[in-house]
Amino acid sequence: MGKKLTATFVRNIQAPGSYSDMGGMGLRLRVKPDGRKNWIQRLTVRGKVRETGLGSFPVVTLAMARDKAIENKRMVIDGLDPIEERRKTRARLSFADAVDRYIDVKVRELRNEKHQKQWRSTLDTYAVPIIGALPVDSLTVHDVLRVLEPIWTTKTETATRLRQRMEAVLSWASVSGFRTDANPAIWKGNLSELLPKPGKVASKRHHAAVRVADMPEFWQALLARDGMSVMALRFLCLTLARSGEVRGMVWNEVDLDNRLWVIPAERMKAGREHRVPLPDTAVSLLKAVPRVKGCDHVFFSTRNGPLSDMSLSAVMRRIDEKAQETGSKRFLDPRSNRPAVPHGLRSTFRDWAAENGVDHIQAELALAHTVGSEVERAYRRTDMVEQRRGLLEKWVGFVGG
Known part of the structure; x- marks a missing residue:
């Protein structure tokens, strides 16, 4: 019988293939030829073998994937189809709703009230009016660019923070099962190829000091x-x-x-x-x-x-x-x-x-x-x-x- 996957193995493996977690949950790590890694789970639902994605590594860690796999297995035992249930939920969750739910969970990590207001205000001012009504699972790089491009060169520092906050919300959506595709707000190897580097379009404005x-x-x-x-x-x-x-x-x-x-x-x-x-x-x-x-x-x-x-x-x-x-x-x-x-x-x-x-x-x-x-x-x-x-x-x- 094979062994369970380890965090070290998942992090280091580069050879393309499908690697089973051998935990009875049907969890597998799929490594693509370009190096990308995705979690999938095979389930038998009402006599049919179904396959569902659980997100990509490293956004979804081994521990997170196992937790989600166990949750799906329990749903099958209760007579539900996890894939259909997720599809129903996704259709109801807009980006604006995802912002609300993410902030309810994560805002407590911010150290003061001013930062909490700034975090929310940035998204409400620039992102929600453009993509707030769209289903979170349908958002693409094109949608993210529609938000960022108008202010990327004129309000670069604000745009940079906005991108980071959009990435965080969409990362939460992926881990929570509301998205399966790659995060379209990620910078490296993604938006970095489509937008100029922040340091090239705006110089940092230092706080004015007394001589x-x-x-x-x-x-x-x-x-x-x-x-x-x-x-x-x-x-x-x-x-x-x-x-x-x-x-x-x-x-x-x-x-x-x-x-x-x-x-x-x-x-x-x-x-x-x-x-x-x-x-x-x-x-x-x-x-x-x-x-x-x-x-x-x-x-x-x-x-x-x-x-x-x-x-x-x-x-x-x-x-x-x-x-x-x-x-x-x-x-x-x-x-x-x-x-x-x-x-x-x-x-x-x-x-x-x-x-x-x-x-x-x-x-x-x-x-x-x-x-x-x-x-x-x-x-x-x-x-x-x-x-x-x-x-x-x-x-x-x-x-x-």
Whole structure:
């Protein structure tokens, strides 16, 4: 008797042929001459041998294929024809419905409400009006191009994210049994042959930063203003955290005695816990922040919730508007000449660090960037928090003039 397939075998096999899983479910891996791999299942339904596709590898893994094969076998035992049942279901599921069902399942993985809204908004704005009513099983590369081509060269970053999100929805549809053909939104070997590379049609727009030499003057402009959003922006300057990390900060993340702020993994872009050593100026700022009973957020809005995602940007915009009104100094990006924004302050620090010979790893860790390969990170078992404490104190010394 043959053996069951293994994940390693499925991943590595290149020889064309049909390979049985030998698990009694009729599951087979079919490898085509061009290297593509598809799952099929042979079933005896009401005395007739039927064959049904379960999707392509690697979108559908061995474990997923087995689960689907077992589900089909159970349907046969219950007197149903899995192929007919799937055909009925497919006819009812439109792309718009697939978006709804995918987001219901996957949206919880997104870290904040802003990303959740952006994810849905992109699809609703560009894809659903064009292909939303079409059955998800009928969508082709042509349909995907109808969505992407109008914005591919004019809104390249948005179009790239849209393609990725369409691919994810259609991948879910395949694994869930609503599609059998290859995913038409895949880039490599598919859309890559029909659309220009994103990097060739649009240059990345960097966040506008304060010029390094202007940073002490910008800090004085902040000190001249009051308000919770201003305090949050000052804290961002001192710790180099991202805006969302500062706005979402709660008191139980802060250890004032040990001058440490520990941001949990679920609030970090890289999905890993990040320790921020607090400079003395940052500790003093936190001690000056008023506390409201029943509100856990350090920097809170008038409704005792977190500050909005535009609150810190609004502070910098008002500083620039005031400078234009009075004819005083504006804080513009040295490359683009655009008014600086909160996220650009991290770039200001990175430029300052480079100009002052700061160790590359320390500087990148201060920004909570992923540094080095996976192997390098495994051997580097420290986050250099105490070295970064000294680095931030030097930075704060420079910012304070």
